[in-house]
Amino acid sequence: MALGETMDGPKSMALASRALRTTRAAALPIFAWPFFGLIVACTCWVYLIQVLDAERVQFERRTYEASSRVAESQAAQLSRDLTMIDQILVLAGSHWQAVGGKPEQKALDEVVGPDKAILNISVFGAEGDMLFTNSPEAWPRDELDSVTGLPFFAEQKRSTTDTMFIGMPRKMAGQDQYFIRFSRKILDAAGSLAGVVVVALDSEALIAPYDSGVLGTQGFVTSVGLDGSTKAFRINGGGRQPPAIPSSLRFALDSSAGNIYVAGGDFGDTVSRFISWRRVDGFPIVVVAAADQTEAQVALNERRIGSIRVAAGANFVLAVFVVIATTMSIRFHRERRQLALSQAAYRKATEGGTEGFFICKPVRGDAKAIADYRVVDCNDRGAGFLGTARQAVIGAHLSGMRGGLAGASSIKALLDKAFRQGSAEDDFQLEGGSRQEQHLRVGVVKSDDVLAITVRDITLEKSHVADLERRSNEDMLTGLPNRAWIRRNLPTMLERADKANAKVAVLFVDLDGFKLVNDTFGHGAGDEVLQHVGKRLKVAVRPNDHVVRLGGDEFVVVLELVGNQSEAEHVAERILHAFHAPFSTSAGTASVGTSIGISLYPVDAKDMDTLYQHADIAMYEAKTSGKNRYHLFNSAFYDAMRQRTKREKELRAAIAENQFVMHYQSRVDCKTSKVTSLEALVRWNHPTEGMLGPDEFIGLAEETGLILNLGELVIDLVCTQIAQWAHGVYACVPVSINVSSRQFNERDIRESIASALARHGIDGSCVEIELTESSMVVDPRRTADNLRAIHALGVKLLVDDFGTGYSSLSMLHNMAFDVLKVDKSFTSRLGIDESGEVFFRAIITMAHSLGMRVVAEGVETAEQARILEALQCDELQGFYLFRPVPAEELPGSLHLDSLSAAH
Secondary structure, rough: OOOOHHHOOOOHHHHHHHHHHHHHHHOOOHHHHHHHHHHHHHHHHHHHHHHHHHHHHHOOOOHHHHHHHHHHHHHHHHHHHHHHHHHHHHHHHHHHOOHHHHHHHHHHHHHHHHOOOEEEEEEEHHHOOOOEEEOHHHHOOHOOOOOHOOOHHHHHHHHOOOOOOOOOOEEEOOOEEEEEEEEEEEEOOOOOOOEEEEEEEEHHOOOOOOOHHHHHOOOOEEEEEOOEEEEOOOOOOOEEEEEOOOOOHHHHOOOOEEEEEOHHHHHHHOOOOEEEEOOOOOOOEEEEEEEEHHHHHHHHHHHHHHHHHHHHHHHHHHHHHHHHHHHHHHHHHHHHHHHHHHHHHHHHHOOOOEEEEEEEEEEHHHHHOEEEEEEEEEEEHHHOOOOHHHHHHOEEHHOOOHHHHHHHHOOOOOOOOOHOEEEEEEEEEEEEOOOOOEEEEEEEEEEEEEEEEEEEEEEEHHHHHHHHHHHHHEEEOOOOOOOOHHHEEEEEEEHHHHHHOOEEEEEEEEEHHHHHHHHHHOOOHHHHHHHHHHHHHHHHHOOOOOEEOOOHHHHHEEEEOOOHHHHHHHHHHHHHHHOOEEEEEEEEEOEEEEEEEEEOOOOOOOOOOHHHHHHHHHHHHHOOOOOOOOOOOHHHHHHHHHHHHHHHHHHHHHHOOOOEEEEEEEEEOOOOEEEEEEEEEEEEOOOOOEEOOHHHOOOHHHOOOOHHHHEEEEEHHHHHHHHHHOOOOOOOOOOEEEEEEHHHHHHHHHEEEEEEEEHHHHHHHHEEEEEHHHHHHEEEEHHHHHHHHHOOOOOEEEEEEEEEOOOOOHHHHHHHEEEEEEOHHHHOOOOOOOOHHHHHHHHHHHHHHHHOOEEEEEOOOHHHHHHHHHHHOOEOOOOOOOEEHHHOOOOOOOEEEOOOOOO
């Protein structure tokens, strides 16, 4: 088919384009197969995990039900048995009284019944002498010689109530058998102790035979006293050695019934058990049934592992299937794509399109080089882009046309490029005279020895892109340039400043009090203020300066080609003056100030980011200096900020890694010279700087909120040390812990203390809490409630640094503090003037009237100690007596020979 015969209009180009789109759509199945495989695998795994979790929950529920039934049945039976034994004790005692203290076996059998004759029944007099027994062999000689010291006799003699006492299991001499003694008082006519009747019973008689089918091979049944002592015990195979009751189970036995899972390590073996317990009605005994379902658990785990292996195998098969399907899809897509490209190239070369289109054939000159191009065919729209009619275009040489696209100087270079490379594309801008400029996109594809050219008008697209670019660089609220604009244009300004040997100043402008406007009048009024701010800034700066809104209430002013810093300062003063007048909004009149930071290029920074950062830092310095002012960038302030940031980072790491140690400073009683308490003082063992005192980090911790976590850590460290002192010299000396105002008001300090006491097993009386007066002024009612809750733990409360805060007499009275610690600034005045003694005398009188003890802090001289002792101060603390030291360096004795001996 001839070339001219195939070029019949735009339809051919549309078909080619549609073929390419169809080819791209065919690629979707390539990605669908892996996605499908992933969805199926995830669904199967989720379902499998749910099924396995359901099996585990069902297994645990059945196990707890089985152990609960055994515990409930055993508790009921034991209640009946203990009631019967108690009745026998009562009958035996009554019989003893009836026969005048001379019981006979035959008569006793008639009283308790012939079926109880097998019991070991004994009667002792008030002095421990045996009056009667039907089993002499059950009483070893050493026990008969010291009956009054045996637990049953001592308990009945001590107790003021007439109740049955249940003893601990005891081993019979020469046997593997354990027995338990039950005892009850015999009272004379006056209600005094006349004797004790004792019934001894084999401990296994109190527990039914062990059922391994219910509780498993490693389970057990036991009866336990409320103190955790084992009374009777059965395990599989008749074992008689009672187990050690774990501490976790002892805590749970405070309730009348329940279930708990106990790991094997808690029992001292490797067997984990499901525990159920029931309180025996009317007696201080708990029946514990422990179910060992090891075999069932193993079977369950084997099923889980088997299921997971099957699922993994299925996933592997699915993965193989997905790989094969994806590979086949890729191969099919590649073949389709090659076919589509061939068809598209042919159609572009032979068919027309809906856009401007024409076919050109090269015209060769000397040495067969392409000298020009001749138009073989075109559509009407294509001819229009060339500036003439279709009839005038076909057959004409490109160089002979002057209108439209043909007049563009680079059109031939584009065609040459396409002829060399196979395709090319470029945009052209045509002058429209009085009309709007026209933008064309020209695409060229080589097919055989001709070029298929498509032309599309993209004027509207270009206009839309330009509008989007303008919008992307403009703040929508104020109409000012935005952050994107300054990041795009500031580097160019710096380059111009380098060439002109000038400077560029960046003024970071932040509004003061803008949040109050939003909170008072609403965000609508806040937007009006921002619009007014933009206008005032434009008026305040010079004509060639740039005002930029970064966002929120932050603006930047860029001064280009500045000679010296005084020019920037002059503009900053004009801006400050512009904000003196209030702003009128629809909601009312608002007053807003501004803080300005100034940074100069290249004096303060060598690049855009650093210049902007230094201006921001200078603004922050203006804020911290009192606001409504400007500051030039100060490298010393910047270094201080960096050092603070570095210290904050180190402090966070120190808390996470527990780099802190506690030192302890003793408080001494004025009268006895005895150490009455220790104050815990935290120290930071810095990895590189060594031991740091609290002045180095406590203030920063307060500002950043890290004091909350640090306070929790200090409480734990102190309680750990108190627990280690449980049997030492300082076992009875309480330790006071300083609690910051933020920690007290932002955390549940009562819960923190209670948790630490329970965790370390120490009593509340071992801990004292020191609070500053500032901690109590935030919310006095809540403070009083918190202090009462802490007091309920047995913890003493101290007012620290008294005299430097805002506490009043009524506040101290309502807060119910135990100790008042007078700040060291007042102690330092003692011996210098009389006002110091007057102040201390007033404080001591007031504190004693409120039932509080007084501690003088900062005692550094013997003269101060003498004066305080004369003023009847209760306790002293300071370097004159003891310096803060680690726990291992504390004095070995709690008593000083005298206060004058301290140093």
